[in-house]
Amino acid sequence: MEILMNNLAPHAERQHWIGVLARARRSELQPHEAALRDVEYQLIRAPEIGMTLVRGRMGGNGAPFNVGEMSVTRCVVRLADGRTGYSYLAGRDKVHAELAALADAHLQGTQQRHWLDAVITPLAKAQAERRAQKEADTAATKVEFFTLVRGEN
Amino acid sequence: MSAQLLQPAFTDPVLEAQRSFRAALKAFAGPGLIQTLHATPSLEGLAPATYALCLALLDVDTPLWLAPSFDTPLIRANLAFHCGCPLTANREDARFALLTAEDLLDLSGFDPGNDRYPDQSCTLLVQLPSLDGGAGLAWRGPGIETEHGVALPMAEGFWREREQRNEFPRGLDLLFAAGQDLIGLPRSTRIAQERV
Numbered sequence: 482m483e484i485l486m487n488n489l490a491p492h493a494e495r496q497h498w499i500g501v502l503a504r505a506r507r508s509e510l511q512p513h514e515a516a517l518r519d520v521e522y523q524l525i526r527a528p529e530i531g532m533t534l535v536r537g538r539m540g541g542n543g544a545p546f547n548v549g550e551m552s553v554t555r556c557v558v559r560l561a562d563g564r565t566g567y568s569y570l571a572g573r574d575k576v577h578a579e580l581a582a583l584a585d586a587h588l589q590g591t592q593q594r595h596w597l598d599a600v601i602t603p604l605a606k607a608q609a610e611r612r613a614q615k616e617a618d619t620a621a622t623k624v625e626f627f628t629l630v631r632g633e634n
Numbered sequence: 635m636s637a638q639l640l641q642p643a644f645t646d647p648v649l650e651a652q653r654s655f656r657a658a659l660k661a662f663a664g665p666g667l668i669q670t671l672h673a674t675p676s677l678e679g680l681a682p683a684t685y686a687l688c689l690a691l692l693d694v695d696t697p698l699w700l701a702p703s704f705d706t707p708l709i710r711a712n713l714a715f716h717c718g719c720p721l722t723a724n725r726e727d728a729r730f731a732l733l734t735a736e737d738l739l740d741l742s743g744f745d746p747g748n749d750r751y752p753d754q755s756c757t758l759l760v761q762l763p764s765l766d767g768g769a770g771l772a773w774r775g776p777g778i779e780t781e782h783g784v785a786l787p788m789a790e791g792f793w794r795e796r797e798q799r800n801e802f803p804r805g806l807d808l809l810f811a812a813g814q815d816l817i818g819l820p821r822s823t824r825i826a827q828e829r830v
Contacts, residue, residue: 525640525715529647557715563638 498588498601502581503570505604510580513600517583521561528556528575556582564589639711643675643689650674654690661809661818666773666782668765668815677712679704683811684732684761691757692717692730699728699744699756701737725756733760738792741799744806752803755821762787762812775823784817786810793825 502510510517535548555569556578566586568578588596644650657669674686692698698719700709713719722728725743738760747755768787774780799806805821 523642525642527642527645527647557640559640565638565640 495585495588497605498597499568499581499585501601501605501608502568502584504608505577505581507574507577507580509604509607510577510584510600513584514580516599517580517587520583520587522558522583522586524556524579525559525565526555526557528554528578530554530573530575554578558582558586560586560590562590639708640715641675641677641712643685643712643716645675647689650686651690654686657816658687658691658809658818661816662777662807662820663818664777665775665818665820665823666778666784668817671814671816674814677709679706679709681761681811682814683816684759687759687809687811687816688713688732689716691759692719694718694720696729697722697727699723699725699731701731701733703734703736704732704761728756729754731756731758733758735760735762735788738788739795741792741795741806744799746799746801746804746806749803752805755804755806758806758808760808760810762810765810765812765815765817772826773819773823774826777820778823781826786817 531553532550533553534550536545537548538545551571552573553569553571554573554575554577555567556575557565557567558579559565564586566582566584566589568581568585570578570581584596584600588601654671654674657671661667661669671683671686674682676682677685680688688698692713696719698713698717698721700721710721713721719730725731726745728744731744741758744756744758745754747753764787766785766787768785769790770783770785772781773784796806796808800821802821807821808819810817810819
């Protein structure tokens with residue numbers, strides 16, 4: 482169990498920051514651009530745009546069906562010390578993909594705490610706020626449907 | 635971690651993959667003529683032409699059989715990353731195989747296709763030290779006007795092996811690569827000893 486926890490925990494953490502980086506806006510990452518690029522690195526997979534098929538299940542448990550295709554940008558970088566950073570994000574923003582991959586690589590290093598505090602936490606906070614705002618806006622338009630008792634016994 | 639071993643592949647993936655595919659196509663269309671690929675990446679153990687063919691031809695639908703001498707962590711990691719091709723230990727399941735000259739003496743197990751779908755055969759990618767310097771042979775057949783003199787440096791036994799597995803339309807197609815050059819040998823090419 483302990484081994485499992487040790488293996489799972491870093492993955493969950495990395496999943497979290499990769500997700501945050503993918504959902505961030507490019508304008509939010511750009512202030513960190515100089516710091517992110519201030520390292521020797523090479524592009525293992527230069528930023529490239531492709532498509533992926535999105536599948537869904539009706540209500541989350543029905544038979545899977547194809548929702549449609551969406552554009553995805555991905556990138557892989559490697560720092561001089563061998564750490565590799567990956568990014569996959571929705572849309573066609575190559576600069577964003579490269580910055581996100583660099584951030585992933587930095588976050589796996591010894592300076593992890595610094596990068597988490599400087600980049601991931603503020604981004605996650607901004608995203609949570611945006612989401613809460615959106616949910617509040619949506620909730621205001623919510624309509625409750627109900628059926629009056631009809632007179633047929 | 636295999637991530638440590640990854641290296642960049644094509645600098646322009648689309649164009650360079652298309653160029654490599656075109657070179658392979660021309661190599662099969664004109665058996666025995668050398669096609670040259672310019673400025674392709676290389677990997678330790680794989681010549682630039684061999685690696686370019688792998689990058690252009692392999693994907694998730696093409697199980698690859700690796701000869702033991704190519705079966706290094708570096709090659710495995712990079713092929714898995716850039717091509718996404720599954721590696722198979724069974725020759726029967728392979729759509730492509732990566733071989734050296736020594737492996738040519740035993741071609742058993744590779745799928746020669748069947749009479750209905752001869753195109754489903756396994757294509758062999760063979761890396762040679764050079765495309766010259768062996769016994770001179772005359773190649774004849776489709777795509778060759780009269781004959782091409784080719785002197786691939788390989789053991790004689792290969793031609794017998796090939797002959798045994800060549801029951802038209804079934805058979806094995808081969809691409810020979812050395813450095814940045816490649817030569818195609820489709821199943822339809824006939825071989826005769828060159829008269830000196």
